[in-house]
Amino acid sequence: MxxxxxxxxxxxxxxxxxxxxxxxxxxxxxxxxxxxxxxxxxxxxxxxxxxxxxxxxxxxxxxxxxxxxxxxxxxxxxxxxxxxxxxxxxxxxxxxxxxxxxxxxxxxxxxxxxxxxxxxxxxxxxxxxxxxxxxxxxxxxxxxxxxxxxxxxxxxxxxxxxxxxxxxxxxxxxxxxxxxxxFAIGLSNAVTSAVSVAGGHSTSLSDSTNVKSAAQRAKRWFMDRYPLLGALASGFTIIEDQTISQRLSISVAAIDVVEREIYMNPAAGLTDEECIFVMAHELLHAGLQHHERCQGRDPYLWNVACDYVINLWLVEMQVGEYPKIGLLLDSELKGLSAESIYDKMVGDIRLYRKLATLRGNGLGDMIGKGDPSLWDVRNGQTLDDFCKNALQQGLMYHEEQARGLLPSGLVEEIRALGQPPIKWDVELAKWFDAYFSPLEKTRSYARVSRRQSSTPDIPRPQWVHSGSSEDGRTFGVILDTSGSMDKKLLAKALGAIASYAQARDVPFARLVFCDAAPYDAGYVAPETIADRVQVRGRGGTVLQPAIDLISHAEDFPKNGPLLIITDGYCDKLTIRREHAYLLPKGNELPFSPKGPVFRID
Structure with a gap:
């Protein structure tokens, strides 16, 4: 051959x-x-x-x-x-x-x-x-x-x-x-290289390690001169590799928050000021935790909505120079949150799917090739804590050093990150408030109040609840009693439900236990729930029969509010807006619920 x-x-x-x-x-x-x-x-x-x-x-x-x-x-x-x-x-x-x-x-x-x-x-x-x-x-x-x-x-x-x-x-x-x-940038690089050679850090002016790219200079600029994002910038690695950018389809820039990497395509030809704008854009994605706030939304449309908000802020703050690459910018959306913009976009998905982010057409510049499990809390701060703390610390330095005004929407979002999340029992209390308003009281001589000693001959009426207002004042509780349910979870959920029901003058709640089959406990007074309830069943999880039982019960209000306590290991349910769910923190339902979900700590 x-x-x-x-x-x-x-x-x-x-x-x-x-x-x-x-x-x-x-x-x-x-x-x-x-x-x-x-x-x-x-x-x-x-x-x-x-x-x-x-x-x-x-x-x-x-x-x-x-x-x-x-x-x-x-x-x-x-x-x-x-x-x-x-x-x-x-x-x-x-x-x-x-x-x-x-x-x-x-x-x-x-x-x-x-x-x-x-x-x-x-x-x-x-x-x-x-x-x-x-x-x-x-x-x-x-x-x-x-x-x-x-x-x-x-x-x-x-x-x-x-x-x-x-x-x-x-x-x-x-x-x-x-x-x-x-050329001016090149002369500046030459001066830096000459100082490096004179200091003995390198051997020649042509040493490539002396030449800092626009992205590296932008990162240094944030660390030295812009405290709001300086702490965030110091924690991210800049990757400037045209081959990697082509493989990941990155036209200009993208960010991987989990891996703490910012990708900058050197072929984009950005100036120093434009590079500052683009890097600030990516850092705000991380600092405002846009990757976590997606919460079941379409990732690309959510990315576009966040881009609109960030770009408007950066133009208002005059951070860097707005690149001539057709970024998403619409003055009519000023003042709206990313969630509000997303809701507007959902009405015309075909139009907004044609828009381009910094990564390119039809692609979001928030990428997640990393594995969140790599962030072991034993190694120090978690990813969310790092981003929140860095941005909050930057805001404090920015205000202390009087570095200029910031958009009120951006300041509000940063401050909101510093507030602890609302406890599940507080959210549950709001749910009770939505369905059970305080009862109206009226004066009645049917039950005379205690007479005053100064005027014992004058009877005075007593404030009493209107009896008719209690009609239909009830809700259903479906308790998942399968073997996977934690006893502490059941105790927390039932205790909270009982206390809130008593505080809002709810006389009875319809209680149903369910695992493979429903067990109807009938109407139970809140104080009885708080005292002791005998739980029946501990088998598999099929909750739909319990929902059907309450929905078709003649003595239960049609479309009455319903609380479902489960660990998420259940079949898909026929759901309504009135249904609410109590889940252990970290667990997920096998479907998208219409009503609220309360995560029990």
């Missing part, structure tokens, strides 16, 4: 690729290079007799058949990137003079920077005084372009290496990139 011939190695291509890698990791050119497209293949408008040309939109077309050393390609690529970073690609009355002035200025810049080696067919030496491009341009317009400057460009002798007419940009949102801003 004949073996396939291996593709011969291309030394010229290898030298070029090595140069591209050097430029990509250089602190000055890294921000520019990440937003440009270096095209090295046939069929492109590369210079026939030169090395490379650059367009206004950020495309660098290199000669695919040109043989050069790695250092020569580094010089050529840096030359083209500097045209972008220094704002050279503009229209002038004398384009030849302007191109020559820019080429001379860049040659001086690279000579001082000592980066790369000029190709043999390019000249870099001159006796002219180089102040800036405009000064040189004015001189060339008056005196003409010196002959020697025809060899300073990367497109060959007397050819322009800048294409101002081609404005097609490789950018996430389209439009004209801000090349000068990216």
């Amino acid at each position: 004949m073996s396939k011939k291996s593709t011969p190695e291309n030394p010229a291509l290898k030298q070029f690729q090595a140069a591209v890698e050097i430029i990509e990791n250089h602190p000055i050119f890294s921000p520019l290079c990440s937003r440009t497209s270096i095209v090295h293949r046939d069929g492109t408008p590369y210079p026939i007799n030169g090395w490379a040309t650059v367009t206004k939109g950020g495309y660098i077309y290199t000669h695919p058949k040109r043989r050069g050393e790695t250092s020569e390609w580094v010089y050529v690529l840096a030359h083209c990137l500097l045209h972008l970073g220094l704002g050279h690609l503009i229209t002038k009355d004398h384009p030849v003079a302007w191109n020559a002035a820019c080429d001379l200025y860049i040659a001086k810049f690279l000579a001082d920077l000592k980066l790369g080696t000029p190709p043999s067919d390019m000249e870099t030496r001159t006796d002219m005084t180089v102040k800036d491009e405009e000064f040189l341009y004015e001189q060339f317009c008056v005196r003409g372009v010196p002959e020697v400057l025809k060899y300073f460009g990367t497109a060959g002798v007397a050819n322009s290496d800048m294409d101002v007419r081609n404005t097609v940009a490789r950018s996430y949102w389209g439009g004209e990139p801000e090349w000068e801003k990216y």
Whole structure:
């Protein structure tokens, strides 16, 4: 069997690729290079007799058949990137003079920077005084372009290496990139790298560990200057890997709260200010516990509703810069909670399913690939405690340091996180209040009150309850007596029901025990329930016969309120809005209840 011939190695291509890698990791050119497209293949408008040309939109077309050393390609690529970073690609009355002035200025810049080696067919030496491009341009317009400057460009002798007419940009949102801003970021990176080298933390300026991305700088900005989200930001890891972003279908950003990871797609091309906005967006998802508040809602629509709220707050607070990527923003929804917005969206699901989050179309930027069981309370704070404490501490620092006003809705939600959850017995009391209002009292001479000693001959009426108002004043209780029910749970539930029934003047409650079959205990006075009830059954769980028994009983009000005490291990029930459930904390029903669910501690 004949073996396939291996593709011969291309030394010229290898030298070029090595140069591209050097430029990509250089602190000055890294921000520019990440937003440009270096095209090295046939069929492109590369210079026939030169090395490379650059367009206004950020495309660098290199000669695919040109043989050069790695250092020569580094010089050529840096030359083209500097045209972008220094704002050279503009229209002038004398384009030849302007191109020559820019080429001379860049040659001086690279000579001082000592980066790369000029190709043999390019000249870099001159006796002219180089102040800036405009000064040189004015001189060339008056005196003409010196002959020697025809060899300073990367497109060959007397050819322009800048294409101002081609404005097609490789950018996430389209439009004209801000090349000068990216170059300023690179210069800032270079200063940081130089300090790191001087301090002995790294060995060279091109060390990639010295170059902080926009996402890393945004995280540092929150930790240093924005205490509201600084504590949260310090607890999350920033992942900037284009391969991972593609695999997870992340267009711009996403967050995994359980794993404490924020994903930022480096190909999105966000500026520093836009990156601050996006990171604040993701951190607020975590701090406000949107992943926990979903509670059976459609995850994507809930994500969209939360996005609307967060984006309106961030624009109002002026945190960073609103990205030009079509984020969800609607001023008509200002002041509404995420729950309210979700309720509005449910009316037109088809429309809202077409909206895009920071992750992309039809995908939520709150992802949960992590396993909540990894958060062992023995390791310290739980996830919810960490997010709540970090955001509350940040709010305290923000107010103490007078860092500016915050939207009232955001402050209310943060403060609400600090309040302990409502106890189940308090929620149960509200349920009783909804069905059993206080009885009206009337004055009656049928039972005369105690006479006063000062006027013993004057009888006074007594306040009494109206007898007719007690008619139908009752509720049903279905008690799951299967073997899986905890005795302490039964005692807590029955005790609370008895006390609330007595406090609201409910004379009787219809009590039914049920496991595999219902056992009707009839009407029982609240004080009897509180004293002692003989529980019948301890078999399996089939609660529907008990519901049918009460619903069809002639002596029970039609659609009367019903309390079902169970541990959740039951079959699916025919449910009504009036049904309420008492469940052990952490247990779930095998269906979505219409009425309230009280979690017993």
